[in-house]
Amino acid sequence: QVQLVETGGGLVQTGGSLRLSCSTSGRTFSSYAVGWFRQAPGQEREFVAAISWSGDTIVYAESVKGRFTISRDNAKNAVYLQMNGLKPEDTAVYYCAADRSDTGAAVVVTGRANYWGQGTQVTVSS
Numbered sequence: 001q002v003q004l005v006e007t008g009g010g011l012v013q014t015g016g017s018l019r020l021s022c023s024t025s026g027r028t029f030s031s032y033a034v035g036w037f038r039q040a041p042g043q044e045r046e047f048v049a050a051i052s053w054s055g056d057t058i059v060y061a062e063s064v065k066g067r068f069t070i071s072r073d074n075a076k077n078a079v080y081l082q083m084n085g086l087k088p089e090d091t092a093v094y095y096c097a098a099d100r101s102d103t104g105a106a107v108v109v110t111g112r113a114n115y116w117g118q119g120t121q122v123t124v125s126s
Helices: none
Strands: 002-007 010-013 018-026 032-039 046-051 058-060 068-073 078-083 092-100 120-125
Touching: 002 092, 018 032, 018 092, 018 120, 032 068, 046 068, 046 078, 058 068, 078 092
Parallel strands: 010 120
Antiparallel strands: 002 018, 018 078, 032 046, 032 092, 046 058, 068 078, 092 120
8 A cells, every 4th residue: 555645835925935745654665656646725636747667757737847857766755746836826735646657657647556645735926
């Protein structure tokens, strides 16, 4: 069983930065694709970014391209989401998702991952 824990959320002003971390206890997820989703109040969950187990495949939502960077450190069982140039519309609960994937990150990008964290709140004030 893979248990995911997100940390790093908080309150930041417009234009500020935050770095989210997704870590796992128990089984290593070095062979897992990992991604981030977010859900704002009253809205559907949306894809943000994903990375393959090797880091060779990285996918971003258009809304965060050029501002957010996803990376991973398999030795530390951690995936990070560096968020720069934050906007009020980035306010949401951010969730980490993961699933086994030999190649690519499609299983995460398409929302079919079997493992999800509890989420961390990101609030951007105007």
